[in-house]
Amino acid sequence: MIESPPPPVMPANPPAIVLVRPQLGMNIGAVARAMRNFGLTDLRLGAMRNFGLTDLRLVEPRDGWPNPEAGPSAAGADIVIEQARVFGSLADAIADCTLTIGTAMTTRDMIRRIASPAGAVAEMQALPTTSALVFGPERTGLIREDLLHCHALCTIPSNPEFGSLNLAQAVAVMGYAWVIGHEAPPATWIVNHEGPAAQAELAGLITALETRLAEHGFFNPAPGLADSARRMLKNILTRPAFTGAEVQFLRGVVRSLVQPRGGR
Amino acid sequence: MIESPPPPVMPANPPAIVLVRPQLGMNIGAVARAMRNFGLTDLRLGAMRNFGLTDLRLVEPRDGWPNPEAGPSAAGADIVIEQARVFGSLADAIADCTLTIGTAMTTRDMIRRIASPAGAVAEMQALPTTSALVFGPERTGLIREDLLHCHALCTIPSNPEFGSLNLAQAVAVMGYAWVIGHEAPPATWIVNHEGPAAQAELAGLITALETRLAEHGFFNPAPGLADSARRMLKNILTRPAFTGAEVQFLRGVVRSLVQPRGGR
Numbered sequence: 082m083i084e085s086p087p088p089p090v091m092p093a094n095p096p097a098i099v100l101v102r103p104q105l106g107m108n109i110g111a112v113a114r115a116m117r118n119f120g121l122t123d124l125r126l127g128a129m130r131n132f133g134l135t136d137l138r139l140v141e142p143r144d145g146w147p148n149p150e151a152g153p154s155a156a157g158a159d160i161v162i163e164q165a166r167v168f169g170s171l172a173d174a175i176a177d178c179t180l181t182i183g184t185a186m187t188t189r190d191m192i193r194r195i196a197s198p199a200g201a202v203a204e205m206q207a208l209p210t211t212s213a214l215v216f217g218p219e220r221t222g223l224i225r226e227d228l229l230h231c232h233a234l235c236t237i238p239s240n241p242e243f244g245s246l247n248l249a250q251a252v253a254v255m256g257y258a259w260v261i262g263h264e265a266p267p268a269t270w271i272v273n274h275e276g277p278a279a280q281a282e283l284a285g286l287i288t289a290l291e292t293r294l295a296e297h298g299f300f301n302p303a304p305g306l307a308d309s310a311r312r313m314l315k316n317i318l319t320r321p322a323f324t325g326a327e328v329q330f331l332r333g334v335v336r337s338l339v340q341p342r343g344g345r
Numbered sequence: 346m347i348e349s350p351p352p353p354v355m356p357a358n359p360p361a362i363v364l365v366r367p368q369l370g371m372n373i374g375a376v377a378r379a380m381r382n383f384g385l386t387d388l389r390l391g392a393m394r395n396f397g398l399t400d401l402r403l404v405e406p407r408d409g410w411p412n413p414e415a416g417p418s419a420a421g422a423d424i425v426i427e428q429a430r431v432f433g434s435l436a437d438a439i440a441d442c443t444l445t446i447g448t449a450m451t452t453r454d455m456i457r458r459i460a461s462p463a464g465a466v467a468e469m470q471a472l473p474t475t476s477a478l479v480f481g482p483e484r485t486g487l488i489r490e491d492l493l494h495c496h497a498l499c500t501i502p503s504n505p506e507f508g509s510l511n512l513a514q515a516v517a518v519m520g521y522a523w524v525i526g527h528e529a530p531p532a533t534w535i536v537n538h539e540g541p542a543a544q545a546e547l548a549g550l551i552t553a554l555e556t557r558l559a560e561h562g563f564f565n566p567a568p569g570l571a572d573s574a575r576r577m578l579k580n581i582l583t584r585p586a587f588t589g590a591e592v593q594f595l596r597g598v599v600r601s602l603v604q605p606r607g608g609r
Contacts, residue, residue, distance in 0.1 A: 115510075115511070119504065157507065246379070251517075260502050
């Protein structure tokens with residue numbers, strides 16, 4: 082007699098779940114519960130196996146961490162709570178991640194690729210490396226400065242007149258999309274693509290370029306516009322999802338450009 | 346400039362969301378929010394249009410109704426809360442529904458068809474009539490007596506070691522499955538099928554048959570087994586999802602059988 086359907090086959094390269102400036106401990110606990118619902122754990126080995134959603138990262142949680150408010154709503158997903166890591170910035174939280182996808186309903190005026198949940202999951206599952214799925218604070222969602230770190234956005238299809246999802250419900254929907262995602266091939270596929278560079282590599286390029294530009298007075302002529310120029314720089318360098326080799330190549334380009342003409 | 350992706354096309358025959366003996370008002374509010382996230386509303390007309398998940402039905406809510414605890418977590422989905430209806434039994438709540446699908450992780454020893462969320466959604470979207478999607482109480486989920494009312498079960502694929510979803514998160518996952526479901530054709534399709542009879546019709550057949558059987562002493566020989574016999578009767582008459590015409594036909598069969606032999 083079959084009592085239940087067979088357990089789902091869990092994909093093996095789950096994304097980190099990154100909560101940016103989460104406000105309520107209760108919601109962090111509910112996120113942990115949803116993650117464990119859609120993550121396969123093997124507690125006999127004393128650690129979670131690397132299937133499903135188990136890697137929780139918190140960026141500047143409003144009420145500090147650990148937060149006792151998270152316990153009840155975690156409803157037993159203690160191991161996710163215990164293994165959660167806290168970071169001082171989104172950049173630090175995603176430093177080891179390659180593909181970074183932010184969940185948001187709007188690009189906030191920037192040119193950005195928008196994926197469906199199934200599309201975002203397909204991209205992440207096509208990579209052998211660690212991806213990051215980033216969620217914003219309850220009240221505002223991700224702001225522009227957060228989105229600048231994201232190669233693409235993911236929008237959960239919802240009522241345009243009432244589209245703001247509860248944080249943990251959004252994680253649950255993405256967890257469900259993650260678990261069912263491997264059943265269907267992605268709609269598009271990039272051939273011969275080892276995936277974007279780790280975010281720390283990309284940040285190194287952007288910092289180096291910004292420093293050189295500042296030295297060359299790039300941000301001086303219109304000081305009031307310096308901030309938007311810096312944002313534009315970050316935006317157009319993040320969106321293409323350059324590979325590690327491409328990032329190194331671009332650093333070489335920058336180094337070359339700032340050398341004296343004809344120099345060696 | 347495209348700021349956001351186009352809104353999803355909402356299917357036009359949404360199921361009723363039926364919460365059986367919900368315990369926490371906070372969860373009922375969170376369910377309402379998830380429903381409105383995945384339901385298109387047009388408040389200018391003073392009423393919700395019949396797209397997405399808007400029809401909330403509560404069976405014996407533990408703390409009564411209305412419940413002020415539901416307001417904050419509804420986060421503005423007041424119209425779902427205000428239009429929610431309360432029923433004294435699951436049978437009453439689904440009397441006008443045809444296809445009834447219960448969300449559960451186990452069939453509780455009964456033979457029942459189990460659908461994935463996508464499969465359940467495909468079946469509901471293939472019918473022009475009102476379906477019911479039934480969710481159990483937070484602590485226990487649907488019990489066997491609830492499942493007897495369901496033509497099929499739906500299991501959200503999840504961690505077999507930690508499969509219990511938060512009630513509102515489960516509704517959110519099904520809401521997401523509902524919104525994306527129309528994009529893909531169902532895996533199987535029943536041709537020439539107008540859908541199951543309304544549950545009240547089926548209940549009429551079961552009651553009539555039980556009454557006749559009792560009159561004929563069917564439940565007497567083994568009084569200790571009478572309950573399981575009644576359960577078996579309900580189970581095997583619910584599972585096939587008989588059409589209205591088939592239910593009427595079966596009532597005719599019962600009437601015929603209880604007449605004196607050779608009678609007219």
